[in-house]
Amino acid sequence: DAMVIQNPRYQVTQFGKPVTLSCSQTLNHNVMYWYQQKSSQAPKLLFHYYDKDFNNEADTPDNFQSRRPNTSFCFLDIRSPGLGDAAMYLCATSRGGQDKGGYTFGSGTRLTVV
Amino acid sequence: LAKTTQPISMDSYEGQEVNITCSHNNIATNDYITWYQQFPSQGPRFIIQGYKTKVTNEVASLFIPADRKSSTLSLPRVSLSDTAVYYCLAGSYNTDKLIFGTGTRLQVFP
Numbered sequence: 001d002a003m004v005i006q007n008p009r010y011q012v013t014q015f016g017k018p019v020t021l022s023c024s025q026t027l028n029h030n031v032m033y034w035y036q037q038k039s040s041q042a043p044k045l046l047f048h049y050y051d052k053d054f055n056n057e058a059d060t061p062d063n064f065q066s067r068r069p070n071t072s073f074c075f076l077d078i079r080s081p082g083l084g085d086a087a088m089y090l091c092a093t094s095r096g097g098q099d100k101g102g103y104t105f106g107s108g109t110r111l112t113v114v
Numbered sequence: 115l116a117k118t119t120q121p122i123s124m125d126s127y128e129g130q131e132v133n134i135t136c137s138h139n140n141i142a143t144n145d146y147i148t149w150y151q152q153f154p155s156q157g158p159r160f161i162i163q164g165y166k167t168k169v170t171n172e173v174a175s176l177f178i179p180a181d182r183k184s185s186t187l188s189l190p191r192v193s194l195s196d197t198a199v200y201y202c203l204a205g206s207y208n209t210d211k212l213i214f215g216t217g218t219r220l221q222v223f224p
Contacts, residue, residue, distance in 0.1 A: 004157075031210055042201065042214040043158065050210055090157045096210045101148050103212050105157025 003027070006091050006106035013081050013113055021076040021109045023091030029104070032074040034066060035090040037108070043090055049074060050096055081113045116141040116204035118215040125221050132189045134218050136202030139183050147178060147185045150201045152217070158201060162187070189220075197222045 004025045013019040023032065031050050035043035047056045049068040063085070065077040078085055091106045119137040126132045138147065146165050150158040162169055164176040164185070175188040189196055199217040 033212070042217050045211060045213060048210065055210075088155070092157065092212070094210070094212070101146075101160045101163035103150075103158075103160065105159065108155070108157055110155070 004091055004093055004104050004106035006089075006109050008109060009107065011109055011111050013078075013111065015082065015113055016080045019078050019081055019111070021078075021089050021091075021111070023074045023076070023106055024072050025091075025093045025104075026072070027093055027104060028071060029093035029095055031094045031096040032068060033092040033094070033103075034064075034074070034076045035092065037088040037090055039087075046076070078111075081111070083113050086111055086113045116145055118202045118204055120200075120202050120215065120218045122216065123219040123221070125223065126192055127223050128193055129191050132192050132196070132220060132222075134187045134189075134200055134202075134220070135184060136187070136204075137184050138202070138204040141182050141204050145204045147176065147182075148203045148205065149174070149176065149187050150203065150214075152199045152201065154198075158214075161200070192220075192222045194222050194224065196220065
């Protein structure tokens with residue numbers, strides 16, 4: 001089945017130690033998104049790639065970076081994780097623009113910072 | 115993207131019909147209304163989408179009045195497995211982004 005896969009499901013990292021979360025898709029969608037979701041809050045969009053074009057949300061901290069080496073993969077890099085970065089990180093894909101019902105989300109990576 | 119307002123939480127019992135209303139007073143002409151469902155420790159998943167009047171699928175119905183300033187998600191005969199957070203979104207086809215509002219936490223009791 002076509003899907004969005006996030007690895008790992010759970011990640012523990014040390015305060016200040018760089019960490020990378022990965023996302024892959026078999027849907028061949030143009031757009032890939034990263035969301036941050038803290039406990040009891042709605043998902044918050046960090047940034048997205050439309051093909052190779054990177055689009056950063058205005059309030060996304062510089063500590064968060066992303067790479068998309070090809071259509072299938074997208075990475076979230078947190079350069080110096082702080083305790084406040086502990087959250088669920090969700091990757092999503094879409095064809096872009098036209099269908100707000102056509103977003104497919106992965107199961108997320110829960111990040112713990114110790 | 116139109117701002118949406120929905121109740122923070124709702125309680126129901128198994129077998130009942132649940133109606134969750136969403137307000138989107140500033141909805142634009144080309145905005146669609148889309149609902150997503152999120153279970154704990156999972157990503158959101160699409161439930162239903164509509165532009166006006168009524169849309170029905172195997173999971174839910176969506177009612178949108180003529181002025182389109184609000185919409186109602188209807189879940190027939192809920193079960194315990196319908197316990198989740200439900201997000202209402204009103205977004206334009208012209209953007210590539212999905213922005214979530216606060217959502218409604220639905221708790222279904224036996």
